[in-house]
Amino acid sequence: MVLQEESMRKGPWTEQEDFQLVCFVGLFGDRRWDFIAKVSGLKRTGKSCRLRWVNYLHPGLKRGKITPHEERLILDLHSKWGNRWSRIARKLPGRTDNEIKNFWRTHMRKVAKAAGHDHVVVSPSSSAQIIEIGEELIDRREEEDGYSMDDIWRDIDDQSNVINQVCDQSNFECGPMSMPPWDYGEYSPWTVVEEENKVFDYGEAVALS
DNA sequence: AACCGCCTCAACCGCAGAAGC
DNA sequence: AGCTTCTGCGGTTGAGGCGGT
Structure with missing residues (x-):
């Protein structure tokens, strides 16, 4: 709908x-983004909601700088797979494709500068593309195995549980899988979700779809 | 203190493939 | 089978922060 599009909000959340x-998302899960966009009353597209959730709000996200270990992993995986950011991100629990993409751009700019090639266009190397063809078999196997986003987030959650336990023991102020950076005190969105689950009329919301 | 340039990162866009009807 | 809608991905942009001069 054109009219709807025009009334959509853009810019920072x-x-x-x-x-x-x-x-x-707590109520309906992180799948039906257009539906969530509608019933939530947010003047955002489903696409925008998904992006916000995946890149910023998901509790499994790791915040802070890319570690040297992650950096090595990114460089290694990029040499194998090229600009397949979402795939690379799957190998770095808690990191998003956007984050890795941004890191890579910064990294390549630094490298180009150091080499005195400011004009170099950041793109996957040809060797990466050749290797990529060989990787197609692995790709297909992964696809056949049905490694979905749900599985990925489950992996992240599993790892975050382990890491958080370690962090608790080490008395870290903020675990690697921290919540989004804003502070709601005791009444966080997650506690609200729990409350809402008790009283929300699910049938009513579904009827809106 | 003011300006400038660089860096980071959140968010948008277009496209392709999947799913639903 | 074909059309429409939704979802996910990769590329790109722009605002804001920060350091240097």
Whole structure:
């Protein structure tokens, strides 16, 4: 709908919007983004909601700088797979494709500068593309095995549980799988989700779809 | 203190493939 | 089978922060 498109909000998300999105993802899961966009009352597209969730609000996300170990992994995987950021991201639990993409751009700019090739266009190397063809078999196997985003997030959650336990024991102030950076005190979106689950009329919301 | 350039990162866009009807 | 809608991916952009001069 053109009229709907025109009334859609763009630009940075507010805390209120984040809060709403987290609540509704808690209720309906992180799948039906157009539906969530509609029932939540957010003037955002489903696409925008998904992006916000995946890149910023998902509790399994790791925040902070890319570690040297992650950096090595990214360089290694990029040499194998080229610019397949989502695939690379799967090998780095808690990191998003966007984050890795951004890191790579920064990294390549630094490298180009150091080599005195400011004009170099950042693109997958040809060797990476050749290797990529060989990797297609592995690709297909992974696809046949049905390694979905759910599985990926499950992996992340599993790892985050282990890491958080270690962090708790080490008395770290903030675990690697921290919540989004804003502070709601005791009444976080996640506690609201729990509350909402008790009282929300699911049938009513479904009827809206 | 003001300006400038660089860096980072959140968010948008277009496209392709999947799913649903 | 073909059309429409939804989802996910990769590329790109722009705002804001930060350090240097």
